[in-house]
Amino acid sequence: MTTPFEVRGKMRSGEFTLPTSGLCEDYIQANLVILPKNLAFDFLLFCQRNPKSCPVIDVTDVGSYVPHLSAPNADLRTDLPKYRVYKNGEVVDEPTDIKEYWTDDMVGFLIGCSFTFEEALIKNGIPMRHNEEGVNVPMYKTSIEAMPAGKFSGPTVVSMRPMKEKDVIRAVQVTSRFPSVHGAPIHIGNPQSIGITNINQPDFGDAVTINEGEVPVFWACGVTPQAIAMHMKPALMITHAPGHMFITDLKSEHVSVI
Amino acid sequence: MTTPFEVRGKMRSGEFTLPTSGLCEDYIQANLVILPKNLAFDFLLFCQRNPKSCPVIDVTDVGSYVPHLSAPNADLRTDLPKYRVYKNGEVVDEPTDIKEYWTDDMVGFLIGCSFTFEEALIKNGIPMRHNEEGVNVPMYKTSIEAMPAGKFSGPTVVSMRPMKEKDVIRAVQVTSRFPSVHGAPIHIGNPQSIGITNINQPDFGDAVTINEGEVPVFWACGVTPQAIAMHMKPALMITHAPGHMFITDLKSEHVSVI
Numbered sequence: 001m002t003t004p005f006e007v008r009g010k011m012r013s014g015e016f017t018l019p020t021s022g023l024c025e026d027y028i029q030a031n032l033v034i035l036p037k038n039l040a041f042d043f044l045l046f047c048q049r050n051p052k053s054c055p056v057i058d059v060t061d062v063g064s065y066v067p068h069l070s071a072p073n074a075d076l077r078t079d080l081p082k083y084r085v086y087k088n089g090e091v092v093d094e095p096t097d098i099k100e101y102w103t104d105d106m107v108g109f110l111i112g113c114s115f116t117f118e119e120a121l122i123k124n125g126i127p128m129r130h131n132e133e134g135v136n137v138p139m140y141k142t143s144i145e146a147m148p149a150g151k152f153s154g155p156t157v158v159s160m161r162p163m164k165e166k167d168v169i170r171a172v173q174v175t176s177r178f179p180s181v182h183g184a185p186i187h188i189g190n191p192q193s194i195g196i197t198n199i200n201q202p203d204f205g206d207a208v209t210i211n212e213g214e215v216p217v218f219w220a221c222g223v224t225p226q227a228i229a230m231h232m233k234p235a236l237m238i239t240h241a242p243g244h245m246f247i248t249d250l251k252s253e254h255v256s257v258i
Numbered sequence: 259m260t261t262p263f264e265v266r267g268k269m270r271s272g273e274f275t276l277p278t279s280g281l282c283e284d285y286i287q288a289n290l291v292i293l294p295k296n297l298a299f300d301f302l303l304f305c306q307r308n309p310k311s312c313p314v315i316d317v318t319d320v321g322s323y324v325p326h327l328s329a330p331n332a333d334l335r336t337d338l339p340k341y342r343v344y345k346n347g348e349v350v351d352e353p354t355d356i357k358e359y360w361t362d363d364m365v366g367f368l369i370g371c372s373f374t375f376e377e378a379l380i381k382n383g384i385p386m387r388h389n390e391e392g393v394n395v396p397m398y399k400t401s402i403e404a405m406p407a408g409k410f411s412g413p414t415v416v417s418m419r420p421m422k423e424k425d426v427i428r429a430v431q432v433t434s435r436f437p438s439v440h441g442a443p444i445h446i447g448n449p450q451s452i453g454i455t456n457i458n459q460p461d462f463g464d465a466v467t468i469n470e471g472e473v474p475v476f477w478a479c480g481v482t483p484q485a486i487a488m489h490m491k492p493a494l495m496i497t498h499a500p501g502h503m504f505i506t507d508l509k510s511e512h513v514s515v516i
Contacts, residue, residue, distance in 0.1 A: 059307075179515050257435075257516075258431070258435070
């Protein structure tokens with residue numbers, strides 16, 4: 001089996017630049033947010049106040065690009081397949097490494113990703129439509145305001161997975177075990193209730209088919225910081241490109257609470 | 259029933275200055291740490307890296323003594339029965355309010371407390387020896403180093419509850435439901451394994467009887483920041499006095515993960 005260390009090496013050399021869904025499947029993948037130190041306390045507080053959308057997996061020391069607790073051999077400047085660079089709330093670049101943008105006052109935040117609980121759902125016989133259709137999971141900005149912290153405020157982003165009615169209860173149980181990777185859903189059913197007007201037009205990712213008799217189930221999403229960045233427009237913020245996650249050395253089973 | 263709001267009012271007026279064990283039993287009580295802004299990021303990061311000893315319940319905005327998410331009508335300067343003021347790592351005062359110490363650059367951190375899971379244990383038929391003996395729970399500095407963050411480093415503090423062998427497994431299950439108030443134990447059995455040389459001499463709180471056939475069970479403890487304060491000696495740090503907690507408006511059942 002290919003290890004996270006090996007896969008990250010291929011990303012570092014530029015050999016691998018694709019989405020990471022399904023890679024190293026027993027290991028936790030993470031959303032990345034890089035901010036300067038002067039915004040780091042407010043952002044960490046934002047994560048603490050919004051643990052369902054922003055469950056913190058690891059935070060680097062100021063100026064360090066090494067996530068010591070989750071992947072001590074990694075380099076966050078090079079070890080993701082693709083990045084997004086936001087300046088004043090706009091995407092200005094989608095590079096495959098960010099060495100040219102890195103400065104000594106930066107702090108890297110790794111935030112839990114739904115890929116972890118998706119595997120648990122699949123093992124419980126609940127298929128993922130976006131995998132079946134070979135696309136990115138659909139994600140939507142909602143009317144659920146994130147709890148603000150300092151300069152950070154804006155909408156909560158959710159990911160959506162349609163499933164049979166009979167699977168909904170089991171999906172709640174299975175994902176409740178994993179609070180550090182978004183945990184239980186935050187909404188089941190009617191998209192309008194959380195401000196989603198067109199389920200076929202996601203704000204991030206791709207639309208998927210919802211069959212007759214299926215229920216859309218919504219989880220808080222680690223792309224929330226990107227929606228917040230568009231809202232608060234920091235001078236510089238670097239993230240992963242959607243779907244192009246950081247693969248840690250942590251095993252998924254280790255972060256379940258029971 | 260007396261509400262947290264009413265009890266806090268009696269603390270604010272100076273009418274109530276005793277330990278809070280057993281008060282408002284459906285509500286979450288919290289450890290308090292107050293630090294100046296220049297240490298706030300490092301401390302929040304310390305909590306994030308040590309979630310078992312320092313599970314964050316709420317953090318105030320810089321300069322605010324109001325914990326908006328957990329008790330929006332409270333004042334952290336007055337609404338605890340007793341405080342401890344640490345200067346350069348030494349306790350210099352144990353006042354019943356801290357108005358004279360409060361400055362506009364301070365940040366208040368509320369950290370989960372074991373009183374919450376103790377109720378769950380009692381409801382499951384596992385009695386608390388320190389309650390039976392009318393004393394504070396025994397707490398010990400251990401050889402388990404907390405994960406450092408910035409200037410913060412030092413030993414993990416644990417609380418200990420003796421119980422019958424047959425109750426140990428259930429105790430693990432019950433407390434696993436509450437990761438935001440320390441969660442599952444971090445050690446079961448031999449105190450020497452975690453660097454405790456004399457179980458009858460706790461570093462905080464009081465010794466309790468361990469009967470023949472009982473097993474000591476150890477949980478990470480929210481007093482850890484006080485041991486850290488003694489270790490890193492910040493110019494000023496204010497905490498609750500051990501056992502004299504802050505009572506939030508949050509109900510315990512709301513923080514269980516399943």
